[in-house]
Amino acid sequence: MAAATPLEDSPGTSPEPAWLTDGQQRIWRNWLSASSRVPARLGQQLQQDSGLSLQDYEVLVTLNEATNSSCRITELAGLLEWERSRMSHHLTRMEKRGLVCRGACPDDGRAQLVELTDAGRTALEAAAPGHVRAVRSVLFDALSDDDAAELGRITALISDHLNAQECGLARRG
Amino acid sequence: MAAATPLEDSPGTSPEPAWLTDGQQRIWRNWLSASSRVPARLGQQLQQDSGLSLQDYEVLVTLNEATNSSCRITELAGLLEWERSRMSHHLTRMEKRGLVCRGACPDDGRAQLVELTDAGRTALEAAAPGHVRAVRSVLFDALSDDDAAELGRITALISDHLNAQECGLARRG
DNA sequence: AGTAATAAGGTGACATGTCACTCAAGGTGA
């Protein structure tokens, strides 16, 4: 919720004002609130109904969409926009639970292929309907089709903007 | 990113379809991506420039806005929409670093008052300008004023919807 | 071939978040 609130105002430095306007603060706090509560709710539902975390689910879905239900770890991390190290830790935990398995990659001795196990696929198939219902209930039931489309458009703008900034950072740094 | 993707399609069950439409999937993934990347980026900036986490910052801002820069723990947790236990753990860490302190509450023997220390206020004041700049840079620079207003409106709809659902759950359960 | 740079992946330490549980203080009604 709270963030970026003015401690005091500094008029006169107009080109890049030091503080957010009241309107921007409202927008910012709404955004923070919604973007933390939505995954929290979905995670609870998923955990209770299927024993999977939202992160487990995302990994399973992404693997399931991949050719042969398998994927290099770095590629998987890229698809989910996770750090490689985070992915490595998470796969270790999921492997321990039998949801995925790792194997050598024939093309590249450095790489590992992660693969969906039968148990992983079963867990995904069991979890999916309830999760989709929850996504609909939490997000799409709150919005008209037009609002949803607007949300998609605006979040895409934000992502593109972040990509552009990362490009710039990478080039400069 | 990935979530709620169809494993197969099930046409004919029109009233509450089992899967998200392609359009909804795109919206959903955009939303997930943006709502995880924005705080990640801001957290990095804050950590590097001020040694504070985004969570530290939110606590400091909220306390700073409170009367007497102090607040009951449950109230603080409510304002930030955190679980009490999370707040308790986090305050323990922040107290260890001298950013806040706890004290007895005169009105209620069960309650504790958290208070901003001088060091906490100093840290906040040092961190705020850079953080505000980052929020602007990451979010508001990506959006026109109209888009930002739309984002605020839509995220408010989502929050209200979640509130309504929680009410219903509380009444029923 | 020989070597430096890069890329893939893993690891350990630590910060953060959640859940179930405990404890103590306050309130309520017989």
Added chain:
DNA sequence: TCACCTTGAGTGACATGTCACCTTATTACT
């Protein structure tokens, strides 16, 4: 007053995420 319930807070175990660093395999350059 006493039993009982509720509320505020803390705790321990564990899951998750980040950072810095390591090892190994590939690539690029000479």
